[in-house]
Amino acid sequence: MKIYDFEGFPNPARVRIALSEKGLANQVEFVSIDVPKGEHKRPEFLAKNPSAAVPVLELEDGTTISECTAITEYLDHTGAGPKLTGENARERAVIHMMQRRAEASLLDAVGAYFHHATPGLGPDVExxxxxEWGEKQRERAIQGMHYFDDVLADRPYVAGDKFSMADITAFAGLGFADFAEIDIPADCRNLIAWRQRVAQRPSISG
Structure with a gap:
């Protein structure tokens, strides 16, 4: 398998964490796509993902899979490790619901702020x-932090009792918030404690 990504970016980080959790990191060849230099917009990469976004998983038969959730689904049915997308119908539904909430109210909101209300990746990319839209999304990201703080008041992980794809997305979203200089509100103690605990996982700390 090949993973086309740019190390250090939030979405590639999500897939790298999933690979580590599943014990598959040593079975993948990583191919760097230099997004700040616009390599994601070149024809050869667009042929793999018309959305011009990393990461992309390429299988041995040439099949390409983009979108972090889709890649994680594939990995979940390939490696041994814990099931990041759920063991049964209920778990799968709750994990996908919470993953989407983390994506929309944290990762995507921070991304919109970064790309619209800051210099972002520079004029060649932006x-x-x-x-105005970017600043509104900053507000949305902070609201998302408060939401997940409430969620984590009575459960150890974002979607329940087990670490899942939803936690990976939320963690990546907060990492992006750091980069974009959006601080977690000090009163979000549950969220801060969860982040500190999740950061100690070998798939993240290693």
Missing amino acids: DYQNK
Whole structure:
């Protein structure tokens, strides 16, 4: 398998964590796509993912899979390790629901702020910006932090009792928030404690 990504970016980080959790990191060849230099917009990469986004998983038969959730689904049915997308119908539904909430209210909201209300990746990449929209998404990200703080008041992980794809997305979202200089509110104690605990997992700390 090959993973086309750019190390250090939030979405590639999600897949790298999933690979480590599943014990598959040593079975993958990583191919760097230099996003700040615009390599994700070149024809050869667009042929693999018309959305011009990393990461992309390429299988031995040439099949390409983009979107972190889809890649994680594939890995979950390939490696041994813990089931990151759920063991049964109920778990799968709750994990996918919470994953989407983490994506929308943390990762995507921070991304919109970064790309619209800051210089982002520079004029060669940021061909359209709407600062007012970006600032509104910053507010949404902070609201998302408060939401997940409430969620984590009575459960150890975002989607229940087990570490899952939803936790990976939320963790990546907070990492992106650090980069974009959006601080977690000090009163979000549950979220801060959860982040400190999750950061100690070998798939993240290693």
